[in-house]
Structures are given as structure tokens and as C-alpha cells.
Amino acid sequence: MKSDRPFTLVDAAKLGLYGGISAILISLVGMTAAFAKTAIIADLLTMAQVLIYGLAFMVGFVVVGRAARGSRGLALPAGALASAVTMLSLSLLALLIGAVNLRTIFTNATAELANLILPGETSGLAGALLLTGAGAAVGLVAWLLTFVPTRIRNGLFGGIAAVVLFGLMQDVLVPILPKSVDDFLFESKGLTWVGAVVVFVLFFILSYLYAMRSQVRISRLDKLPPQQRQIARFAFTLVALIILTLLPRILGPFLSEVANQVGFYIIMALGLNVVVGFAGMLDLGYVAFYAIGAYTMAVLTTPELPIMREILPQLTFWEALPFAVGAALLAGILLGIPVLKTRGDYLAIITLGFGEIIRLLVLSDALKPFLGGAQGITGVGRPKIDDFTATNPQQFYYLILVAIVVAWFITSRLKSSRLGRSWMAIREDEDVAAAMSINLVGYKLLAFATGATLAGLSGALFASKLGSMVPASFNVLVSINVLAVLIVGGMGSLPGAVVGAIVLIGLPELLREFNEFRWWVYGAVLVFMMLNKPEGLWPEATRVRELHEAEAEHTHVDDDASPTAPATA
Amino acid sequence: MLARLRREFDIADLVLYLIGLGLLIAIVYGSIVTLSSGKYTTAQWLNFIIFGLAQGGIYALIALGYTMVYGILGMINFAHGEFFMMGSFGAFFTTAALAEMGFLERNPILSILLMMVVAMTVSAAVAVLSERIAYRPLRRAPRLVPLITAIGVSYFLQYTARGLFGSSVKAFPNIPALSGAVQLGPIAIQRSQIAVFVVVALMLLSLYFIVQRTKVGRAIRSVAEDKDAAALMGVDVDRTIALTFLIGGIMAGAAGVMYGIVFRQASFWMGFVPGLKAFTAAVLGGIGNIAGAVLGGISLGVVESIGPSLFLDGLGIAAPHQLKDAIAFTVLVLILIFRPTGLLGERLSKRA
Numbered sequence: 001m002k003s004d005r006p007f008t009l010v011d012a013a014k015l016g017l018y019g020g021i022s023a024i025l026i027s028l029v030g031m032t033a034a035f036a037k038t039a040i041i042a043d044l045l046t047m048a049q050v051l052i053y054g055l056a057f058m059v060g061f062v063v064v065g066r067a068a069r070g071s072r073g074l075a076l077p078a079g080a081l082a083s084a085v086t087m088l089s090l091s092l093l094a095l096l097i098g099a100v101n102l103r104t105i106f107t108n109a110t111a112e113l114a115n116l117i118l119p120g121e122t123s124g125l126a127g128a129l130l131l132t133g134a135g136a137a138v139g140l141v142a143w144l145l146t147f148v149p150t151r152i153r154n155g156l157f158g159g160i161a162a163v164v165l166f167g168l169m170q171d172v173l174v175p176i177l178p179k180s181v182d183d184f185l186f187e188s189k190g191l192t193w194v195g196a197v198v199v200f201v202l203f204f205i206l207s208y209l210y211a212m213r214s215q216v217r218i219s220r221l222d223k224l225p226p227q228q229r230q231i232a233r234f235a236f237t238l239v240a241l242i243i244l245t246l247l248p249r250i251l252g253p254f255l256s257e258v259a260n261q262v263g264f265y266i267i268m269a270l271g272l273n274v275v276v277g278f279a280g281m282l283d284l285g286y287v288a289f290y291a292i293g294a295y296t297m298a299v300l301t302t303p304e305l306p307i308m309r310e311i312l313p314q315l316t317f318w319e320a321l322p323f324a325v326g327a328a329l330l331a332g333i334l335l336g337i338p339v340l341k342t343r344g345d346y347l348a349i350i351t352l353g354f355g356e357i358i359r360l361l362v363l364s365d366a367l368k369p370f371l372g373g374a375q376g377i378t379g380v381g382r383p384k385i386d387d388f389t390a391t392n393p394q395q396f397y398y399l400i401l402v403a404i405v406v407a408w409f410i411t412s413r414l415k416s417s418r419l420g421r422s423w424m425a426i427r428e429d430e431d432v433a434a435a436m437s438i439n440l441v442g443y444k445l446l447a448f449a450t451g452a453t454l455a456g457l458s459g460a461l462f463a464s465k466l467g468s469m470v471p472a473s474f475n476v477l478v479s480i481n482v483l484a485v486l487i488v489g490g491m492g493s494l495p496g497a498v499v500g501a502i503v504l505i506g507l508p509e510l511l512r513e514f515n516e517f518r519w520w521v522y523g524a525v526l527v528f529m530m531l532n533k534p535e536g537l538w539p540e541a542t543r544v545r546e547l548h549e550a551e552a553e554h555t556h557v558d559d560d561a562s563p564t565a566p567a568t569a
Numbered sequence: 570m571l572a573r574l575r576r577e578f579d580i581a582d583l584v585l586y587l588i589g590l591g592l593l594i595a596i597v598y599g600s601i602v603t604l605s606s607g608k609y610t611t612a613q614w615l616n617f618i619i620f621g622l623a624q625g626g627i628y629a630l631i632a633l634g635y636t637m638v639y640g641i642l643g644m645i646n647f648a649h650g651e652f653f654m655m656g657s658f659g660a661f662f663t664t665a666a667l668a669e670m671g672f673l674e675r676n677p678i679l680s681i682l683l684m685m686v687v688a689m690t691v692s693a694a695v696a697v698l699s700e701r702i703a704y705r706p707l708r709r710a711p712r713l714v715p716l717i718t719a720i721g722v723s724y725f726l727q728y729t730a731r732g733l734f735g736s737s738v739k740a741f742p743n744i745p746a747l748s749g750a751v752q753l754g755p756i757a758i759q760r761s762q763i764a765v766f767v768v769v770a771l772m773l774l775s776l777y778f779i780v781q782r783t784k785v786g787r788a789i790r791s792v793a794e795d796k797d798a799a800a801l802m803g804v805d806v807d808r809t810i811a812l813t814f815l816i817g818g819i820m821a822g823a824a825g826v827m828y829g830i831v832f833r834q835a836s837f838w839m840g841f842v843p844g845l846k847a848f849t850a851a852v853l854g855g856i857g858n859i860a861g862a863v864l865g866g867i868s869l870g871v872v873e874s875i876g877p878s879l880f881l882d883g884l885g886i887a888a889p890h891q892l893k894d895a896i897a898f899t900v901l902v903l904i905l906i907f908r909p910t911g912l913l914g915e916r917l918s919k920r921a
Contacts, residue, residue, distance in 0.1 A: 025729070028732070028733055029728075029729060031732075104665070104666075106734070107733070107734060107735040108733070280713070282713050282717075337584050337585065338584070338585050338588065338902070338906045339906075341585070342905050342906070345645045346852075346909060348645070349845075349852070349901070349905070350901070350902055350905045350906070353898040353899075353901045353905075354898075356894065356895075357899060357902070360891070360898075364891045364895075365891060480720060480724065483720070487717060517728070519727070519728045520724070523721045523722065523723070523725030523728060524721070526717060526720060526724070527702075527703050527721035530707065530714050530715075530717055530718040530721065531703070531706055531718070534714055
């Protein structure tokens with residue numbers, strides 16, 4: 001679809017302007033100001049600078065790549081121009097903030113922001129010129145990098161990414177690492193000079209080696225005879241399990257808490273994967289089943305709610321668990337019957353409607369005696385074996401791990417069963433599937449119920465772990481979250497669900513500065529993924545083929561195009 | 570006939586119809602109880618209806634955007650509620666500035682016009698940009714892809730607004746010309762509601778004129794009918810789709826102003842629920858059908874406004890007004906299940 005018109009400097013300036021608009025948006029949304037407080041390298045580099053200069057660099061890099069395809073001579077001026085225009089737009093924002101009071105509309109357009117944008121102690125026109133010049137320099141760097149061999153370039157990127165991540169995760173890393181390493185790497189805020197260099201060099205070498213070896217390793221595993229491959233796989237699983245068992249000890253309480261959060265989402269994502277990934281039904285009301293599982297657990301085990309206690313005896317966690325999961329299953333079937341008469345977009349909206357109805361009912365005063373209303377329910381039962389009661393996240397971790405393993409086992413077996421293949425047939429084409437004598441309603445109902453059951457399990461564990469709950473935990477954002485996890489991980493792929501949950505749920509918890517912008521970034525990531533990589537980070541092979549079929553037809557690209565290569569993100 | 574009935578009848582249908590019947594009985598019973606108890610006077614009922622009409626008019630304006638985009642692209646533009654929200658913010662900042670200058674009191678009509686223009690421009694710009702950046706590259710993608718993209722756009726816009734304008738609820742300044750009520754026989758109609766009726770009627774008439782009487786409208790209708798054939802007839806399909814988003818955005822912007830006038834507030838999350846309800850309205854009237862969107866919007870507004878008092882109250886449910894939204898969503902679910910073609914539905918595309 002791209003025209004064959006040669007790339008000109010005007011195109012470069014245009015791309016630079018897009019970059020500039022993004023930079024302005026990032027600044028006005030408040031990211032720049034928030035990230036300026038996060039030091040990556042003490043007294044030298046803040047996250048805000050990484051963000052802005054990184055953006056200018058990316059613009060330059062893309063432009064250099066495009067321009068070089070036409071003529072090599074154009075690459076340098078085009079790249080420098082694009083990055084400079086990006087920075088120029090941003091500095092114009094800074095000048096504008098100085099001249100006009102934008103704060104009545106844009107809450108973040110403060111003088112402080114203008115100072116942050118302009119480099120060093122400069123201000124006004126001089127600062128703007130300096131920033132624009134810095135942009136051109138960044139473009140020059142992008143141009144220079146095209147002469148570096150790919151492997152070294154990847155090493156450089158890997159090293160820089162590692163430094164940024166280490167800087168961002170200081171709060172998380174310091175408690176885990178031994179004290180001597182801490183003192184060596186970190187100051188009170190940010191990495192030390194030496195620490196940054198060491199991290200950079202270390203990860204430069206690692207990613208250099210990885211780029212060299214990954215090709216070899218994959219092909220070697222494929223060449224093994226089937227029996228040995230099975231042994232290798234078994235050994236790998238065993239090692240993974242041992243690491244997973246020891247994980248909470250390594251992680252400590254805070255990270256175990258994060259791991260628990262990730263775990264709840266992994267269970268839900270595995271469940272939603274059956275509904276959306278296998279059977280192709282977009283369910284936007286998935287949170288309803290999570291809520292039903294959680295509420296059943298809470299209502300059955302809490303000593304509060306006198307009305308419920310008159311009807312039902314108070315159960316322990318283990319007695320209530322089957323009921324909670326069963327209630328979600330039942331709800332899945334009951335809601336499924338009406339819902340499954342519709343298809344595609346309508347199914348998405350109808351499930352969204354159901355999710356909202358459930359939330360509104362739970363919140364309402366009408367059902368308050370039964371479900372606790374807006375205050376929620378406290379005193380939810382905890383799992384207890386003999387005299388041991390799981391209370392802290394490190395203990396809960398094991399329960400969640402078992403649940404994940406069960407969910408993984410169920411869904412992976414379902415996937416390769418006759419049932420799973422029927423689901424995929426439905427996903428591909430309902431009419432053809434029906435013609436192949438697949439009972440559409442029955443199979444869809446099964447998918448819906450399986451998904452609901454896993455959500456119920458996750459919800460029950462969630463309620464018990466928290467010990468108390470409020471209806472606010474069950475809004476539509478949860479459904480969107482799970483869906484985003486699936487999309488980022490890769491629809492229909494089980495490892496994808498895990499990767500997606502770690503990236504989307506775990507990372508924002510670790511990078512607390514990101515938390516405020518979480519949903520903003522989510523939205524952008526969803527759009528970006530759909531436009532550029534709809535198959536996700538860890539996709540299924542068939543999915544990739546399917547989604548890139550249309551492109552292949554139009555452009556006749558070679559089959560070794562990037563999507564099948566291991567994802568680096 | 571009987572054989573066909575038996576063949577197409579399964580247990581799922583039975584459950585469905587039982588649920589439907591149960592709801593119907595509950596609604597009728599609740600209404601009878603409320604009406605016979607005489608808890609509300611006639612004037613109160615009329616006020617509920619007028620409020621419902623005003624709210625329904627706003628839903629109708631938003632619903633038009635859903636329905637036109639669905640008609641032309643076959644896609645649910647989940648982000649449409651956010652276009653409305655952006656427009657409302659545009660209106661808010663304009664009124665705030667005008668009120669500060671005192672212009673609002675001196676020239677109320679001109680001020681409202683200015684609000685409309687700003688809000689419509691903002692909404693339309695956001696709509697067209699979203700289409701250009703996020704939806705246009707996906708014309709040939711599998712069906713779920715644009716929907717998920719739309720969800721992404723929706724979140725992106727919502728939290729952009731939050732980042733740009735702050736997370737607090739913005740209170741619209743009082744517009745003196747629109748406060749107070751007009752006594753019309755036994756009932757008092759709020760001036761703001763009258764303004765809503767006038768604006769909604771004007772917008773709908775001009776939309777009708779554009780779609781039915783102009784060349785642009787003909788292009789839109791032809792693209793909705795068959796994109797490829799329209800392209801062969803010399804219609805610029807991409808431009809027409811962008812125009813549809815523009816018109817939808819303009820309607821959403823007008824709705825944003827009306828919402829600001831009636832409810833006097835703007836917040837970054839305000840787009841979600843009205844958006845979902847407007848979608849309900851579009852489906853209720855028959856999605857893809859412009860007259861249907863209007864009818865659906867107004868019916869939904871009225872049902873939602875009298876519903877809690879009429880049947881929920883009669884059923885003895887505490888605090889029925891908290892469940893107002895639940896009524897709207899129940900209507901959505903019921904319509905999608907029992908009559909997916911909506912009230913004025915034409916044929917429903919098989920793909921939906």
C-alpha cells in the first residue's frame with residue numbers, strides 16, 4: 001500500500017512532527033513531570049530524559065532507515081532533521097507555557113514542566129535552540145548506529161534497556177540483592193556511575209552472546225530425536241517447577257504480593273483464552289464470573305451478613321471453594337444460554353452489559369443485606385490446613401501456583417482435544433463448523449462455562465487472600481485488563497497468557513511511577529499491538545499465519561518475515 | 570409448520586422465553602402495584618417523561634454516531650462515547666472562559682452557539698483523527714481486531730483527558746438564561762430541557778437533510794450499501810468514511826454540550842456509560858438505521874427515567890434509582906437476545 005515515491009526531507013519533517021506531537025502529549029498528560037522524579041543514574045539521567053530523548057532517537061532511527069532505502073546520502077540530513085523537528089515542537093510547547101497561561105485547561109502545563117523540558121539551566125529561546133540542537137545530535141547518533149553491525153547494535157540496545165530497568169526497579173531490587181551489591185550499584189536515588197557502566201557492559205555482552213547463540217540453540221533442540229526431546233522438555237519443566245517453588249523465598253513479601261496479583265490474572269487469562277482465543281467469542285463481561293466466584297466465597301465464609309447466616313451455615317475456605325467455583329460455572333451456563341444466541345460484536349456488547357448489570361446489582365442497596373452493598377464484605381475465610389492458616393502473600397503464592405498449574409493442565413489438554421479443535425473450527429467459521437455437524441450452542445456453552453469456572457476460581461482465591469472485598473474491585477476495567485493480557489501475550493497461546501500477565505500486571509506494579517499512566521499506556525498498547533503485531537508477543541503459529549495472510553497476499557513478502565522470530569520487547 | 574417449529578426449538582430457547590416471560594410478569598406486576606398505590610401524581614409522571622425525553626434526545630445524538638459508523642463499516646466504534654466526552658470538555662472550557670469574561674450573561678444565545686461550535690470541532694477532530702490513525706489501517710483485518718482497537722482508543726482517550734484536564738469533576742458555570750423553569754399548564758419544564766429539545770430537533774433535521782438530500786449523503790449511503798460498487802462509481806470511500814466519522818463526531822459534540830447544560834458537569838469517565846447507553850439505543854432502534862437511533866434513544870431515555878419508579882418501586886426494591894443503569898443494560902441484553910434487528914430493524918448483516 002506504500003507508494004513508491006522517494007523519501008524526501010519533507011517526509012522526514014512530517015515524521016518528526018508526529019514525534020513532536022507525541023512528545024507534547026506525553027508531557028501534557030503529566031508523564032514527563034512524573035518521571036523527572038525517577039533517577040536512572042544518580043544526578044545525571046532521569047526517566048523523563050530517557051523518555052524524551054528516546055522518542056527523538058526512535059523518530060530519527062526510523063527516518064534514517066526509510067531514507068537510506070532511497071539514497072544513502074539523504075539518511076543523515078533526514079534523520080537529523082526529523083529528530084530536530086521532534087525536539088523543536090517540544091521546545092515550542094515549553095516557550096508557549098512561558099508565554100501563555102495554559103493551566104486553566106491543561107493541568108500539567110506548569111512552569112516546572114517548561115523547565116524540565118528545556119535542558120540544564122537554560123530557558124527561553126536559548127533553551128529551545130539548545131534542545132533542537134540536541135535533537136539533531138540524537139538524529140546523528142541514530143545515523144551513526146546504522147553503520148554498526150546488527151549484533152553489536154542489539155547489544156547496545158540491550159545494555160541501555162538494562163540500565164533503564166535497573167534504575168526504574170531500584171526499590172524492588174535493593175531488598176533482594178545482597179547489601180554489598182546494593183551499595184556498589186545504587187545511590188539513594190538512581191544507579192551510581194560505576195554501577196551503570198557495569199550493568200551496561202554486563203548486559204551488552206549478554207545480549208550480544210544471546211543474539212549469536214539463539215539461532216543455533218533453537219535449531220539444535222529441533223534436531224534432537226523425539227525421545228530425547230521429550231526428556232529435555234521434562235527436565236526443563238522440572239527445573240522450572242523447582243524455581244517456581246523457591247520463588248517466594250527469593251522474592252520477599254512485596255514481590256510475592258505482586259506475584260500473587262499476576263497469578264490471579266494468569267488464571268483468568270487462561271480461562272478467557274478458552275472463550276476468546278479458542279472459541280473466538282469476545283467476552284467483555286468476564287469480570288462478572290470473577291465477581292461471582294469472589295462473592296460466593298465471601299458470603300459463604302464471612303461471619304458477617306446475619307441474614308445470610310440464618311439461611312446458610314458458615315463454611316471454611318475449603319468447603320466454600322467448590323461452591324464458589326460451581327457458582328461461577330452455573331452462572332457461566334445460565335448467562336451463556338441467552339448470550340450465545342448472538343455472535344461477534346453483539347456478543348461482546350451483551351457480555352459487557354451483563355458484567356455491568358452484575359456490578360450494579362452488587363453495589364445496590366437493594367441487595368445490601370445479602371451482598372454487603374457498597375461497603376463490601378470483610379472477614380472472608382482463609383485457607384487452613386490443620387493448624388496452619390495461609391495469611392501472607394508468600395503462603396498464598398503456593399495455593400495460586402497450584403491453581404495455575406491446574407488451569408494450565410485443563411486448558412492445554414482441552415486445546416489439543418477434539419473439543420478444542422471444534423472450538424477452533426467455530427472460531428474460524430461458524431457456518432462451516434455447523435456444516436461439519438459441530439453443535440454450535442453446546443460447544444460455545446462449554447467454552448463459556450470453562451472460562452467462567454476459571455474466573456470463579458481466581459475470584460474465590462482473590463477474595464480469600466484479601467480477606468475483605470469491595471465491589472469496586474469488579475469493574476469493567478478487570479475485563480479489559482484480562483483481554484489486554486491475552487492480546488499482548490498472544491490470543492490462543494497458553495505461554496502468551498503468562499507472559500502477558502507478567503508484562504501488563506507485574507511490570508506496572510513494579511514500576512510504580514507507571515501506575516498512574518497505566519490505563520493510558522494500555523490503550524496505546526492495545527491500538528499499537530492491533531496495528532502492528534496483532535498476534536501478540538508469544539503467538540501461536542496458526543494465528544500468525546492467519547493474521548498475516550492478507551499482507552502476504554498483497555505484498556508477497558518472503559516467508560522468513562519477522563513475526564515468527566522470538567519476540568523482543 | 571409444527572415440524573419446523575419442533576426442529577428449531579431447543580432447550581436454550583425455552584430457557585430464554587421463560588426468562589423473558591418472568592421479566593415481563595415482574596414488570597407488569599410492579600407497574601400495577603405502583604400505579605394502584607398512587608404514590609406519584611400525574612404531574613410527577615409527566616416530569617419523569619419530560620426528563621426522559623431530554624435525556625433520550627442526548628442518547629439519540631450519540632447513538633447516531635454509533636449507528637452511522639456501524640452502517641458504513643460494520644464495526645462497533647467503542648470509542649464513540651469518548652468523542653462525546655471530549656466535546657463536553659470543549660464546551661466546559663469555553664463556558665468557563667466566557668463566564669469569566671461576563672460574556673455568558675450578556676449574550677447567552679451567542680455563548681451557547683460558541684460552545685456548540687467548539688465542542689463539535691473538538692469531537693469531530695478527535696473522531697476523524699481516531700479513524701485516520703487507528704481504524705483506517707484495519708479495513709481488511711479480522712472482525713475482532715477493529716473492536717479491540719476501538720477499546721484501546723477508548724481507554725487512550727479517556728486517560729488522555731484525565732492526564733490533560735485532571736481527574737476531578739468539572740462543574741459547568743451557571744447559565745442564567747437556561748436556569749429556572751417554564752410553567753406549561755400543570756407541569757414545569759426546565760429551560761435547559763427546552764434548549765435540549767430545540768437543539769436535538771435542529772441537529773436531527775440537518776442530519777436528515779445532509780444524508781437524504783446532498784451529494785455527500787448519497788455517497789455515505791452508497792458506501793454503506795456496497796463499498797466496492799461505490800468505489801467503482803467514483804465515490805472516494807476513505808473520504809466518505811472519514812466524513813461519516815466527522816458527522817458522528819459533530820453529533821457527539823452537540824450531545825456533549827447538551828449533557829453539560831442538563832447535568833452541569835464534565836469528567837474523564839463520563840463517556841463510558843452514556844456511550845454504552847447510546848449504543849443500546851442504536852441497537853434498540855435497529856443498528857445501521859438513522860431513524861431507529863433517534864427512536865431508540867428517546868425510548869431508552871423515557872424507559873430509564875420512569876422505570877425505577879414505575880416497576881422497581883412496585884416490586885418493593887429498596888433504592889430503585891440506583892438500578893437505573895441496570896434497567897438500560899437489561900433492555901440492551903433483552904433486545905440483543907429477542908429482537909437483534911431492533912424496533913425499526915431492517916435485515917441484520919449475517920456477520921454480526
